[in-house]
Amino acid sequence: MKISGAVFSRWSSLAAGVALACLLAAHGAGAQRLLIRGNVVTPEGVLPNAWLDVRDGRIVHIQEDRPDVPGAPALVTGDLIFPGFIDLHNHPQFNIFPRWTPPHTFPDRYAWRDWDPYREKIEIPYAKLTAGGANFCDIDEYAEVKALIGGTTSILGFAWNVPDKPIPSCIKGLVRNLGLYSGFYGPEPGHERIVNSIGILPRDMNANTAADIARGIREGRIDLLAIHIAEGLPADPESAEELDMLEAHGLLTAHTALIHAVGLSPSQLARVHRAGASIVWSPHSNFVLYGQTANVDAAFREGVTISLAPDWSPTGSDNMLDEIKYAATVSRDKLDGLFSDRQLVEMASGVPAQVARIADKVGTLEPGMLADFFLVHPKAGASANPYMALVNGNITNIEMVVIGGVPVYGAPEMLRTLDVKTEPLEVCGAQRALNLDALPDGPFDQAQARLRTRMKAVGSELAPLAECVE
Numbered sequence: 001m002k003i004s005g006a007v008f009s010r011w012s013s014l015a016a017g018v019a020l021a022c023l024l025a026a027h028g029a030g031a032q033r034l035l036i037r038g039n040v041v042t043p044e045g046v047l048p049n050a051w052l053d054v055r056d057g058r059i060v061h062i063q064e065d066r067p068d069v070p071g072a073p074a075l076v077t078g079d080l081i082f083p084g085f086i087d088l089h090n091h092p093q094f095n096i097f098p099r100w101t102p103p104h105t106f107p108d109r110y111a112w113r114d115w116d117p118y119r120e121k122i123e124i125p126y127a128k129l130t131a132g133g134a135n136f137c138d139i140d141e142y143a144e145v146k147a148l149i150g151g152t153t154s155i156l157g158f159a160w161n162v163p164d165k166p167i168p169s170c171i172k173g174l175v176r177n178l179g180l181y182s183g184f185y186g187p188e189p190g191h192e193r194i195v196n197s198i199g200i201l202p203r204d205m206n207a208n209t210a211a212d213i214a215r216g217i218r219e220g221r222i223d224l225l226a227i228h229i230a231e232g233l234p235a236d237p238e239s240a241e242e243l244d245m246l247e248a249h250g251l252l253t254a255h256t257a258l259i260h261a262v263g264l265s266p267s268q269l270a271r272v273h274r275a276g277a278s279i280v281w282s283p284h285s286n287f288v289l290y291g292q293t294a295n296v297d298a299a300f301r302e303g304v305t306i307s308l309a310p311d312w313s314p315t316g317s318d319n320m321l322d323e324i325k326y327a328a329t330v331s332r333d334k335l336d337g338l339f340s341d342r343q344l345v346e347m348a349s350g351v352p353a354q355v356a357r358i359a360d361k362v363g364t365l366e367p368g369m370l371a372d373f374f375l376v377h378p379k380a381g382a383s384a385n386p387y388m389a390l391v392n393g394n395i396t397n398i399e400m401v402v403i404g405g406v407p408v409y410g411a412p413e414m415l416r417t418l419d420v421k422t423e424p425l426e427v428c429g430a431q432r433a434l435n436l437d438a439l440p441d442g443p444f445d446q447a448q449a450r451l452r453t454r455m456k457a458v459g460s461e462l463a464p465l466a467e468c469v470e
């Protein structure tokens with residue numbers, strides 16, 4: 001995996017043509033300069049002992065020699081540096097709830113959503129907790145930290161359900177929220193180009209909304225519609241009709257990502273491919289709820305683009321790295337090794353960036369891209385293949401996460417080296433810390449304590465940040 005100097009010079013020369021956009025306040029910190037050395041994982045291979053030169057939230061150079069910037073905070077590591085994960089499907093606000101293990105599987109999503117034991121355990125406490133927009137920022141901070149420690153730097157799925165009130169400004173902080181505020185399109189929310197939808201049946205989306213979205217796609221105002229389609233078994237009538245309904249509304253397009261697609265047949269997947277649409281695969285949650293998952297084997301053979309995302313933590317994975325690890329096991333044990341570790345990692349980074357039309361900003365590491373990445377210290381004896389080293393590790397191997405050039409989470413001594421004011425946090429026995437100035441809702445300890453009390457008051461309890469696995 002050694003990359004020659006020629007690759008370095010090509011990469012450095014790319015930087016010359018890069019115009020720096022001005023920094024967006026919430027996802028960067030002024031004219032901050034940051035130098036980090038590590039083994040940078042790029043689509044062309046690993047750039048060993050390379051310096052990432054970060055300025056104003058962007059990577060300006062990747063080079064062999066230490067950039068000559070006296071006084072800039074600098075960190076020398078032997079870590080692997082990966083682009084941050086882009087989670088195209090989650091329900092982060094529900095990730096405050098503990099794992100829910102239903103006693104049986106269901107034919108489709110409607111079956112469990114309407115089922116009283118589910119409603120009593122999650123839906124009703126959630127409604128009480130969030131009535132009128134209550135507790136939004138505490139939940140936001142907790143859910144984003146939960147995603148962050150698994151390497152996520154962009155996430156889709158936060159919802160703001162009080163249309164007559166503006167979204168609280170905490171949404172601007174920490175992890176990029178692709179549906180509400182990513183920092184890509186100016187300093188204020190309300191300019192995002194991605195629409196996230198629960199489904200196409202009238203109970204989830206009315207005809208006027210569907211027509212508005214179709215128009216938005218046609219007129220180039222919407223880059224992506226992510227929508228739950230066929231979240232149920234192939235024989236289930238409700239999920240079977242959803243693809244037809246989507247198409248009838250003019251919404252089966254190259255700007256559509258079908259979430260779950262568990263019930264789609266090979267011929268339906270061929271239709272998805274012909275339309276240029278993609279799917280989002282969430283195997284962990286699918287197996288728990290339905291006993292099976294999307295036919296990714298057929299999807300892959302049909303050429304359908306596949307992203308990978310956790311769905312939510314009550315029945316899925318706690319974070320992106322755990323979902324990749326779960327998918328790697330499914331690939332090995334059930335799919336005859338269909339996906340390599342590299343493919344799975346890219347299905348959680350570069351691929352969703354392409355799908356969401358943000359690949360010019362995030363999803364790979366090269367000069368000109370936003371500085372969204374994480375550092376991995378592989379465990380002893382790990383493979384020399386960086387993707388295998390990542391997939392065989394766990395969240396305690398993630399040593400630091402940077403979003404928009406700001407180190408937001410990491411090993412305390414690394415954050416201190418970069419002049420970050422920290423709040424300590426233990427993650428599965430590893431000493432970690434959060435960047436106190438980057439937290440959107442104040443100290444994490446306090447947000448967590450408030451949530452604990454309020455969840456108890458609605459008859460639930462706060463989920464752990466992570467289920468710690470070997």
Ligand SMILES: [Zn+2]
Pocket residue numbers: 089090091228259311
């Ligand atoms: Zn979902």
